[in-house]
Amino acid sequence: MYIQVSEDFKKKSKSAVLAITIFVMVYILLFLFTVLLTVACVVGGILLIIAKPMFLTLMLGAGAIGTGVFIFFFIIKFLFKKHINDRSHLTEITRSQEPELFKMIDEIVKETETDFPKKIYLSYDVNASVFYDSSFWSMFLPIKKNLTIGVGLVNTSTKQELKAILSHEFGHFSQRSMKVGSYVYNVNKIIFNLVNDDESYRNSIESWASMSGYFSIFAAISLFITQKIQWVLTKMYSFVNIRHMALSREMEFHADEVAAHIAGSLALEESLLRIELASNSYSNVLSFYEAKISKNQSSKNIYKEQFFVMNFFAQLNELEIKHHLPNVKLSESGLFNKSKLVIENQWASHPSHEERITKLRNLNITKEADNEPARDLFKHFEQTEEKLTAKLFSGVKYEKGRTDLDLDIFKTEFEAQYKKDSFDKVFNSYYDNKNPDFTVVESTLSKELSFDELFSKEKVELVYTLIALENDKKTIEAIINKELILKTFDYDGEKYTSKEAKKLIPVIEHSIAEIKVQIQQNDADIYNYFIRSATYSGRKSEFTDTYRLLADLDHQYDEKLTVYTDIANATAFMNTKTAFDQIKRNFITLKPLEEKLKKEIKPYMDSHTISLDLGEQEIKDLNYYLSNDLVYFNNDQYMETHLQLLMKAINIYPYLLSRKYFRMKKDLLDIMKELKTSFDMEKVN
Template identity: 35%
Template structure:
């Protein structure tokens, strides 16, 4: 559909019409929205009361300090009383300054990659934005900016006084977003952003944001006030004692305010989610329901492509190759992701149907409302959007048509993206072409993908442990390659990965790392205290699948071993598997040692601080750990690994890869704290380095054994 220009905006030749709606009551605040507003208002009032109490305490403290100074000086005027009096006055003044310093703070939303545009730059785009703002009853943006990424937002600079003086809001449009949507979807996203500030949206979110910034400034920001306090504390003498007292008081206040920040922010997150729902409905009123849904889906895929593209570009920087315009490369990456996931393309954009979206979503049976999330989940947003029967005939043309000289602006934002990048060899700087990019991605895919004959059987995982020599002696009938690497085993592999994910989420709920009172499992609601009950359900499933894949991996090894025997490579196959399992054991050993040593180091530090001595029994712990560490490293020195495995080099051997220098020893008899710290610095990267070697060996092993089949 090609819409005509509205009469009041003659520049608009591309402005998708809004749906005809008989009922717009869906734009009224929902009961859930009103409830969150009440909770947030209660939170703001609670903070105001707390702050007034703190100010009252500060004024009272200042009064006591002044009164005490007067009394001291009236009793006797000498150097000592003057210093004490000055210290008391400074304490009272500094504490009051701490409580009011946020009044003078300005919070600037800065992004060096933004570039401002004007009506003269893009008359059609600006007319589009202004018309849309009018349609959704939102104030027009004060200024409009472009940025490189897949994003759109309304932003503004603020201060405490923004609670009383309206701030001018700016609109940011990411060119990656423009690259990911059609015209109607672009209108939907812009309408969503304006929906946050339209007449039908509550302004409370802005107030909570500012109050949160006030608390954040008091609790977490370190500014000139803190520098002044530190300078005072370092001045020495009796006067500096009062700096310590001031710091003590301020730390107590900061702890109280940190709790208030958490309490208020939790309410703000609830309101923020409801505001997202309402802004989505504002977008529905501007474009209809389906374009809002498809925009959300395409943004998610467009952002994934953008992040993948940035990773590729970062690697190509190492080859001194710089893109002049990243947006054709972004489109190319979207198309490659679509091909990888068997997604149809229309007009160069992915068609993300309901069925396809369901397949791509996590199959986890554990669902919960993240209290700290500012946005609802995708499924919840789509359900909310589709409550409104608002059909439309979308305009599938590209929003790039709204831009004057889009190629120029794409290159300008690309240049800003590369700003600050330093090439290792600037004299060898090359222009990155689309062909270069495609070749790099193809090589990367070839490098990362395992042979197709495995059908994903070995993808992105480690092997279950078994004894290759023992399994090789099992002469029972072997399964065929087709049976072992079947679609059913691929399905079961994904199911096991999902169960691992479910277990991890449940453990986090249990430990309160995920803060939620209730959660759903397989459609049934549970209280947080019932996590163990659900874990008891999934553990037998997990153990059964683990046993299945343990057996299947052994069967796969036996199949390969039979082939290796025929080719005279059986010993080499066993050697490679044994090397992998030794590296796996080594990684686990160093991981356990790191956990133990971290605790030992902490306990030793606590015992030694403030001039203390080692606690009874700690010397024995130090000696025992040293013996285990030295033994582990001696074992590592016996591991024979090729000098080159994949991209990793082991010219000095595997042990030198883990620890290039001589391994430190720690002994209780000649105790030295610096040696303990130095050993920790050597041990800390070892589990990761051992893991890198293990994965490299596994990757080479799996690829090599494919040549035997």
């Protein structure tokens, strides 16, 4: 199968190759410079020793020779670097184990006219990828690629979708035209190693410097020179990498086209749109079990739980179910993104899903589809899921013997946890990213409004449009202040240069002011709607008291948060080299700040809700910290155990503060939901 590459692909390929050519020329000049410098250092060192043999000249001569050798080694060290991928998290599978899966891969390999993978692995996550170990010689020698398939992906895909995703991966290496991309990728990685991967080099110089005071002087000279060389190489790397990223985005489009020709445009589109939901569901299950470590609980099959969570979220968001899987539409995937600002991310290696789907729809290639679950390609998929789940949890350290949570118990606890940590859907996400307006006052409603009108899609869109406008304003201000360097950008469908950015600020500010007025009016209507509902239900004082309590905390929030920022700043010295006397003075200064911190944390520890927010060990540690006057520095050394308790208290405090705010906000919204229900019943009666 041959697919003509686009003009953009050709253009960006030429740009990437030109950048590499320029880099090679600069590198050759640096190489020649280091060769001359090395020869001068070595010859000069030898002549110095011969001219006057004595201990001083011997050490100086050896230091000069060492300087030359280290500088030369720096410029060629990438030749000896080999990138070995970590395979510890992977599980290899063979044709005899999974013949149906391998049969599908055979078909893809045949259609893409590429080589069969060297090895095929299963991973834990929601992804598929091709990888290989690389070195400098990878540019000249053929390399067999390995294929990784995430079980979390198989679990949430149809056979046709999995075929499309795997076809995309092979599409990167399927044609001659793509080899330039592979070559650029390798060269880019080599340059990265040359510029950044110098830990072993620094360790070698430090070891040499520690041998003698004479050598330490020459080691400093070596580092100074190599840092200047590295500065040049870093600039060149940015020059090459930005063009590599541009080519990489075009390669993604091309690989999508290959996949569409093999499996159809629709299969790849639907898998791309669902993958975020599938990944988010998998992450939610992992987070759930992170909180269960202290209880020594784990999962028997994390993928059954992922599937449940994915469908749980789909039901909450009223997503269509197609082929027994949530069918996420493009409009639903970007539901709350109301930004009018479009900036091409020149450092991104992948285009956005929106860009990819637009191109797939333009291709509109239809194929006969097998929409059975991808899991059916495996002989014993449930056993495979359980095997990988056991491997995943084997890396977790439990204090006692762990127990696997029953699936039904997981479902019950997850739903309860989600309900506890989220706001009711009845508010249509209106309050998910905004708080009630605490400036509102009781007044007569301007007109008869229903609950559904107050929390309609149009009113919710006002909230997210305001958020987008405020973010757009910050981004454009960054462009104006040259914090974000770019030539052009699009705003509301029109192209602007960075010099024209200033003219947009008044336009955005005007839009922000208009929408704020509309939101403030709606918030006032909401408040008075619930005042009226609470009055009918005899719960007015309960509603207003809860509202004002949250308003008080909102007013105090920034002040309370300064307790954290002040003590965090005051302890920053521990991350730097500090004289002993200064450390002692710093801890004396820290004392009143620590007392403030303890005063703020104590009410949380006395609250009945603390066990909902912290684990048993965290509660014990905090109680010990609060009950004792700990010493953090004694006999000219830090007391590590005590410092760990201090840092734990510092870092937990803002979490406890945010949890208190969330809980009080949820209490208010729960009352509002109850009032809405009772008010609806009153109207019916």
